[in-house]
Amino acid sequence: MNLASRPFAEMKEESHFQEGDEVLFMPGSAFAVEAIELNEKSQLYTIKLKLCDDDEIQKGFHKKNIFKGDRDTVRELFNHMGTSTLVHECSNLDQLYNHMIKLFSFDKLIEFDYLKAMGxxxxxxxxxxxxxxxxxRCLALSQTIVHSEEKDIAELYCSIAESHYRLRNYNQTINFYHKALNLNSLPSSKVIMPHSYLGFSYLTRADWSNVDDISSAKYHLQQVLYIDLENEILGDGKIIDIYQALGDINEYQNDPNSALDYYTQALELCESNQWTDDSNEFKEKIQAIKSHITESEQCKT
Structure with missing residues (x-):
């Protein structure tokens, strides 16, 4: 088992109770309770435990510091909230926040981290x-914090924008992603997704009837490819979606050669991944464009 935990071993062959499984754990091993289930028939509880690795065990020691009023530890815990299953007392963010705000009255950074974690x-x-x-709420609070990091504000804009995208509120998505990009404080690894969501938001909002939105979609999707070329962030599936969108846009803009180029690149990725259905779709698109180009050339002659 690939787990950085205390050593353990199956002891079934050495046990006096051959009918059951038995595992010996080294002293100091830690477990997290993942679920407690009641069997309605037997009225007995089944407790499912997870063996924690060394990193999780270390996080568990936050509990000791929290109730001593360790402010930095609390801020770190807010950032990890939802991933740590060890600190039962702190599994409820509101409970933790209410406790800490008594220790650190009017601490805006504690409140900032709490609101961000809740979001x-x-x-x-x-x-x-x-x-x-x-x-x-977190964004509004950041406006009152002296020397707020522009990177933190840009990330909040992105979080709000992506939430709107999931709700298909494309106007709001576009608005907040532009605010994030205008701050010029995000690294390339975090700029690529705003461009991607902007591209698809513009394209969806345009519904093939708004020329300006279609041009904006084209620009942002091309930016995604430029960034990915240098950083190799996206998976093949995402890149294929972008190739297809750019192919469709160029076909709409009556640029069959560019459309053909994007569809061909998409086809190559599909074939390298053995995605047959998608490959057939792009083959049909490519054949249709080639036929159109041939007919156009014949008409000219």
């Missing part, structure tokens, strides 16, 4: 209305 958890749980609510 992240609601986003993870696909409650995008509430994720927007908490991210916007």
């Amino acid at each position: 992240s958890i609601y986003f993870k749980n696909k409650n995008f209305q509430l994720s927007i609510h908490y991210f916007e």
